Amino acid sequence: MNDSLTTTLEFDNPDQANELFGPQNQNLALISGMCGVALNSRGASLTISTKTREDLQNVSDLLAQLYTLLGQGRRLSPEDISSACTMFKKTPGLDLKQIMHKPSSLSGLRRQIAARSLNQQTYLTALEQTEMVFAIGPAGTGKTYLAVAAAVSALLNKQVKRIILTRPAVEAGEKLGYLPGDLADKVNPYLRPLYDSLNDMLDPARVSEMIETGIIEVAPLAFMRGRTLNNAYIILDEAQNTTPEQMKMFLTRLGAGSRAVITGDITQIDLPTNSRAGNERSGLVQASRILQNVQGIRFIHFEESDVVRHPLVARIVNAYERYQKNSLSIS
Numbered sequence: 068m069n070d071s072l073t074t075t076l077e078f079d080n081p082d083q084a085n086e087l088f089g090p091q092n093q094n095l096a097l098i099s100g101m102c103g104v105a106l107n108s109r110g111a112s113l114t115i116s117t118k119t120r121e122d123l124q125n126v127s128d129l130l131a132q133l134y135t136l137l138g139q140g141r142r143l144s145p146e147d148i149s150s151a152c153t154m155f156k157k158t159p160g161l162d163l164k165q166i167m168h169k170p171s172s173l174s175g176l177r178r179q180i181a182a183r184s185l186n187q188q189t190y191l192t193a194l195e196q197t198e199m200v201f202a203i204g205p206a207g208t209g210k211t212y213l214a215v216a217a218a219v220s221a222l223l224n225k226q227v228k229r230i231i232l233t234r235p236a237v238e239a240g241e242k243l244g245y246l247p248g249d250l251a252d253k254v255n256p257y258l259r260p261l262y263d264s265l266n267d268m269l270d271p272a273r274v275s276e277m278i279e280t281g282i283i284e285v286a287p288l289a290f291m292r293g294r295t296l297n298n299a300y301i302i303l304d305e306a307q308n309t310t311p312e313q314m315k316m317f318l319t320r321l322g323a324g325s326r327a328v329i330t331g332d333i334t335q336i337d338l339p340t341n342s343r344a345g346n347e348r349s350g351l352v353q354a355s356r357i358l359q360n361v362q363g364i365r366f367i368h369f370e371e372s373d374v375v376r377h378p379l380v381a382r383i384v385n386a387y388e389r390y391q392k393n394s395l396s397i398s
Contacts, residue, residue: 071116073114102125125155234308262285307337
């Protein structure tokens with residue numbers, strides 16, 4: 068970098084430093100691309116070159132904290148590195164230990180669950196402490212995945228007796244009756260993401276057994292009408308595609324000893340807009356206005372910065388952002 072500022076970090080544990088740098092310095096390449104800095108390693112030393120003193124301080128702090136986490140036994144995947152960079156870009160000086168090293172209270176799962184953003188940590192806490200949680204935000208922020216993880220953990224720890232996962236069967240205005248096959252064939256494409264999350268948390272054979280015995284139920288929202296759901300962990304996914312009537316119907320199904328999570332993205336509403344009744348309102352949008360101050364209900368709002376991306380996807384997004392900035396400056 069021309070006219071750059073530099074500093075050198077000296078790490079006291081060469082093995083730990085190598086783990087921070089990654090195989091063939093892959094972690095350093097990821098941090099360099101996401102933070103817009105030059106990183107050059109030599110042994111257990113690392114030279115940082117940036118254009119501003121603020122960037123120099125932020126990246127130095129980020130690397131020092133990641134090194135400390137490794138020393139405390141926290142393994143860091145490329146996804147963890149990417150998430151840490153995203154969080155630091157949004158909140159310089161953030162204490163990563165409070166998020167990335169804090170053990171999850173979710174137990175019994177096939178894989179360890181850990182927050183990768185401040186909002187995810189807030190969400191996990193809300194899932195543990197609140198009877199009804201609304202999670203609103205873009206795809207890829209972990210809304211449904213973390214909810215399913217909390218549900219499975221609660222089931223395995225005997226906090227609830229069953230899990231009910233449901234979605235409205237609406238996709239870009241398409242109705243079930245127009246789709247081929249029997250009812251199971253019609254609704255399966257809408258429910259597939261929920262099965263995928265379950266199979267990540269439990270052995271697929273065990274998931275199948277629990278579904279067969281009714282311990283886990285995956286069904287379209289219409290199947291909830293007229294029921295009272297006791298001692299259950301209930302998740303309504305893609306809730307932006309509920310009508311106000313459907314949302315009220317779902318919310319009033321909650322029975323004794325049950326918890327509910329409602330997830331959705333209000334920028335991706337697929338409700339039909341040309342019905343005889345005119346534009347249909349989203350039940351999620353309406354509920355977020357009506358229930359905002361109701362005791363026992365928590366709203367968590369995710370942002371684009373909470374999206375957990377594959378490191379390659381993060382590099383692609385950053386490349387496009389740089390291209391767009393350069394195009395604007397040229398024009």
